[in-house]
Amino acid sequence: MEETRGEEVADFTGIYVRRALEPRLRGHGRIDVQKNGTRHFVIIHHYVSEWNGRAVSLPVAQLRSRGQKLQLYWKRANGRWVPYDAGTDQPFVGSLEACIREIDHDRWGCFWG
Numbered sequence: 275m276e277e278t279r280g281e282e283v284a285d286f287t288g289i290y291v292r293r294a295l296e297p298r299l300r301g302h303g304r305i306d307v308q309k310n311g312t313r314h315f316v317i318i319h320h321y322v323s324e325w326n327g328r329a330v331s332l333p334v335a336q337l338r339s340r341g342q343k344l345q346l347y348w349k350r351a352n353g354r355w356v357p358y359d360a361g362t363d364q365p366f367v368g369s370l371e372a373c374i375r376e377i378d379h380d381r382w383g384c385f386w387g
Contacts, residue, residue: 287370291317294374295334298386305334314338317377334385335377343367346376348384358384 288307295305295317303321310316317334336347336355346358346366357365359382366376380386 287315290370291374295378298378306331310336335373337370337373340367344370344373346373358382 291307292305299305299319299321303319306318306320308316308318314337316336319332319334321330321332322328323330333349335358336349337344338347339345344367346368347355348358349355358376360366361381366373368376377385
């Protein structure tokens with residue numbers, strides 16, 4: 275029963291994230307949510323490169339569970355996930371909705387370049 279409940283939550287999260295972020299893409303690809311373990315997931319932008327026609331899967335953000343909240347991470351060029359700065363020299367921690375708003379807004383240019 276517990277496994278099924280987790281899958282239902284993951285499915286809802288994926289649907290919510292896609293609905294919130296895909297309008298930003300303006301038809302250039304799609305958003306996917308990949309669950310990594312039980313405590314975090316990665317938001318991925320899949321698209322076809324206009325330069326060489328190859329399929330690209332670009333990790334946009336990672337969210338990790340911190341009790342009832344989520345901590346937001348972005349992927350550096352060296353491949354490491356680092357905490358996203360809330361602008362107060364503190365890591366960004368908030369609800370799923372707050373994290374999605376921050377990813378969409380992208381004030382530091384970490385998620386969408």
